[in-house]
Amino acid sequence: MKRVYNFNAGPAALPKEVLKRAQQELLDFDATGMSVMELSHRSNEYEKVHNKAATRLKELLDIPDSYDVLFMQGGASLQFSAIPMNFLPKGKIGNYSLTGSWSEKALKEAGKLGDTHIASSTKETGYMSIPSHLELSDAPAYLHITSNNTIFGTQWRSFPSLSPDVPLIADMSSDILSRPVNIEDFSIIYAGAQKNLGPSGVTVVIIKKELLEQCPENIPTMLNYRIFAKNRSLYNTPPTFSIYMLSLVLEWVAEQGGVAAIEKYNQKKAELIYETIDQSEGFYIGHAQKDARSHMNVTFNLATEELTAAFLSEASEAGFVGLAGHRMIGGCRASIYNAVPLESCEALAEFMNSFRTKYR
Amino acid sequence: MKRVYNFNAGPAALPKEVLKRAQQELLDFDATGMSVMELSHRSNEYEKVHNKAATRLKELLDIPDSYDVLFMQGGASLQFSAIPMNFLPKGKIGNYSLTGSWSEKALKEAGKLGDTHIASSTKETGYMSIPSHLELSDAPAYLHITSNNTIFGTQWRSFPSLSPDVPLIADMSSDILSRPVNIEDFSIIYAGAQKNLGPSGVTVVIIKKELLEQCPENIPTMLNYRIFAKNRSLYNTPPTFSIYMLSLVLEWVAEQGGVAAIEKYNQKKAELIYETIDQSEGFYIGHAQKDARSHMNVTFNLATEELTAAFLSEASEAGFVGLAGHRMIGGCRASIYNAVPLESCEALAEFMNSFRTKYR
Numbered sequence: 240m241k242r243v244y245n246f247n248a249g250p251a252a253l254p255k256e257v258l259k260r261a262q263q264e265l266l267d268f269d270a271t272g273m274s275v276m277e278l279s280h281r282s283n284e285y286e287k288v289h290n291k292a293a294t295r296l297k298e299l300l301d302i303p304d305s306y307d308v309l310f311m312q313g314g315a316s317l318q319f320s321a322i323p324m325n326f327l328p329k330g331k332i333g334n335y336s337l338t339g340s341w342s343e344k345a346l347k348e349a350g351k352l353g354d355t356h357i358a359s360s361t362k363e364t365g366y367m368s369i370p371s372h373l374e375l376s377d378a379p380a381y382l383h384i385t386s387n388n389t390i391f392g393t394q395w396r397s398f399p400s401l402s403p404d405v406p407l408i409a410d411m412s413s414d415i416l417s418r419p420v421n422i423e424d425f426s427i428i429y430a431g432a433q434k435n436l437g438p439s440g441v442t443v444v445i446i447k448k449e450l451l452e453q454c455p456e457n458i459p460t461m462l463n464y465r466i467f468a469k470n471r472s473l474y475n476t477p478p479t480f481s482i483y484m485l486s487l488v489l490e491w492v493a494e495q496g497g498v499a500a501i502e503k504y505n506q507k508k509a510e511l512i513y514e515t516i517d518q519s520e521g522f523y524i525g526h527a528q529k530d531a532r533s534h535m536n537v538t539f540n541l542a543t544e545e546l547t548a549a550f551l552s553e554a555s556e557a558g559f560v561g562l563a564g565h566r567m568i569g570g571c572r573a574s575i576y577n578a579v580p581l582e583s584c585e586a587l588a589e590f591m592n593s594f595r596t597k598y599r
Numbered sequence: 600m601k602r603v604y605n606f607n608a609g610p611a612a613l614p615k616e617v618l619k620r621a622q623q624e625l626l627d628f629d630a631t632g633m634s635v636m637e638l639s640h641r642s643n644e645y646e647k648v649h650n651k652a653a654t655r656l657k658e659l660l661d662i663p664d665s666y667d668v669l670f671m672q673g674g675a676s677l678q679f680s681a682i683p684m685n686f687l688p689k690g691k692i693g694n695y696s697l698t699g700s701w702s703e704k705a706l707k708e709a710g711k712l713g714d715t716h717i718a719s720s721t722k723e724t725g726y727m728s729i730p731s732h733l734e735l736s737d738a739p740a741y742l743h744i745t746s747n748n749t750i751f752g753t754q755w756r757s758f759p760s761l762s763p764d765v766p767l768i769a770d771m772s773s774d775i776l777s778r779p780v781n782i783e784d785f786s787i788i789y790a791g792a793q794k795n796l797g798p799s800g801v802t803v804v805i806i807k808k809e810l811l812e813q814c815p816e817n818i819p820t821m822l823n824y825r826i827f828a829k830n831r832s833l834y835n836t837p838p839t840f841s842i843y844m845l846s847l848v849l850e851w852v853a854e855q856g857g858v859a860a861i862e863k864y865n866q867k868k869a870e871l872i873y874e875t876i877d878q879s880e881g882f883y884i885g886h887a888q889k890d891a892r893s894h895m896n897v898t899f900n901l902a903t904e905e906l907t908a909a910f911l912s913e914a915s916e917a918g919f920v921g922l923a924g925h926r927m928i929g930g931c932r933a934s935i936y937n938a939v940p941l942e943s944c945e946a947l948a949e950f951m952n953s954f955r956t957k958y959r
Contacts, residue, residue: 241632247642250639250839252637258634262625262626266619271920272605273602273612274618276799277607280610312677312838314835319819320822438840440672440801459677460704460708461680475674476791478800479610480798481838560631
């Protein structure tokens with residue numbers, strides 16, 4: 240079986256070892272005589288899976304006991320509404336830092352539910368960079384950022400420091416677990432799983448416990464963080480298979496040496512492609528400013544649309560998948576999440592070089 | 600590999616053929632060189648899966664073109680909020696028929712968002728039956744029912760007929776696809792997948808298109824049926840693997856001869872266990888009134904708690920899984936959804952008879 244070079248932006252490549260393990264035990268999980276998908280979410284066997292996923296994430300990200308790990312559904316998009324529903328009361332203002340399409344969407348959903356303020360934005364310069372300064376509103380409920388911007392290929396390389404009474408909330412959907420972060424700098428971190436954590440269908444939320452008291456009673460139960468925390472994400476049937484896959488991916492990350500080791504590996508992968516761009520004498524043009532470059536999504540263009548089309552077409556024939564840029568900005572994008580092996584990046588760099596030799 | 604007799608209430612048994620197929624192609628779906636979990640949700644390959652699931656459901660349930668099929672997340676529990684958010688405007692009253700714990704929860708969520716009315720209830724008699732008459736409020740926005748009650752083991756054997764201006768909304772989480780229904784009797788049918796449709800993590804919504812115009816602009820995007828319909832459930836990343844499994848389960852149902860054939864098969868399974876109860880001379884005591892008996896969840900008790908405990912313990916040793924009743928009512932419950940084979944029911948009936956011989 241030939242596996243392709245998968246550079247999909249999400250759902251994205253999963254570790255082959257994880258898929259093999261899932262395949263092996265798909266009809267008989269842990270000697271239960273059932274698939275993990277057939278286990279009751281109230282069974283001891285499933286409990287173990289569920290708890291293992293939470294515990295492993297806590298270990299890998301060094302999450303203090305003052306935080307809860309929740310498993311929700313609906314992706315980051317549902318969090319865009321859940322955050323203000325829980326934490327944007329009347330009289331307070333939700334502050335948003337705009338660094339791309341996803342943060343715009345987060346702002347828009349909050350605007351339906353309360354008062355908002357744009358604390359910073361790089362929209363005017365095509366989201367090629369990360370804001371260098373912030374202007375918070377009065378009475379800020381929180382500051383919301385998107386840590387990595389899949390579409391534009393930018394990433395907060397360091398995070399804003401706020402006064403301790405302003406909660407920092409980060410959508411880390413596309414770079415969670417790709418590098419160590421100091422959890423205590425954040426009040427909430429959330430992430431759809433389908434980039435670095437597993438298949439789509441589960442959303443991980445890391446939330447400071449002391450915030451939970453603020454969750455109002457009268458909001459929908461399924462958007463109430465306090466109820467999820469109280470029920471250990473088992474208020475209703477969770478997406479059990481997605482959480483199982485998450486637990487396997489987390490095990491794999493631990494086997495790779497943990498998040499610090501993964502960061503080094505990711506750096507190597509990213510540098511390889513960025514160097515290929517930088518040494519191409521303008522044949523490949525990176526989209527992001529150098530100091531804002533994402534280690535997860537490398538965005539670039541070729542000189543003309545024809546050349547870009549030829550590149551994508553020949554790359555596809557050569558077994559590279561997912562290299563077309565987002566429909567919003569076009570061009571090319573290589574998404575190189577945790578599970579994309581260095582070999583795929585080496586193959587891509589080689590392909591880029593030989594394509595350049597052919598067409599320059 | 601020995602598979603157990605799986606009577607779980609959900610997540611529940613899946614067809615062995617479906618699991619085998621998923622296992623076979625887990626690392627290489629349809630010659631893509633990727634797992635189906637690794638496909639972009641914007642790829643042609645995934646589009647095919649997504650559309651196949653919707654098309655097959657339309658065929659199997661004979662869904663007219665005037666309805667949309669949506670794939671959402673969050674289970675029935677999130678629908679409990681989405682329904683009133685979209686369809687319970689000020690000045691109208693959400694009518695609820697209470698037949699168990701799930702309909703109570705649906706009512707409670709609606710009560711946070713608008714005015715509600717209990718149109719009928721069998722709560723006072725321990726939810727052993729289905730209401731025989733309804734009293735709708737003035738200005739009813741809709742009538743909401745739960746077609747099958749997993750905890751109490753009751754099922755609407757026929758549905759209430761309403762005047763055409765009152766939309767009928769049904770939570771069919773635990774009996775969708777178990778019997779033919781006339782879709783046009785309903786304005787909305789929704790169902791979490793984890794009983795008859797596949798693994799947990801996807802919620803199917805069948806909705807009359809003309810209703811979509813009513814969905815307000817200012818509600819969370821992820822709870823807006825109109826936006827889901829407009830984007831064919833691809834507004835954000837759907838739970839792709841769950842939808843893939845759904846498509847396989849639907850294919851399996853078609854191979855069994857469709858929903859009419861499944862209904863006959865289910866009837867046979869249910870009759871076998873109910874007969875075992877009825878012929879036990881009071882050794883087994885059915886919970887539901889005979890005319891309200893569910894063909895999906897058979898609930899019963901034994902004379903004493905000690906005997907029930909012995910039954911559950913010996914059943915477990917004999918390879919039966921999931922027979923303990925819900926913690927709310929105790930006793931025993933055999934959930935016999937579509938994918939539970941007749942052989943499992945035969946084995947259970949046999950076990951029940953020999954247990955009775957031993958202990959009576």
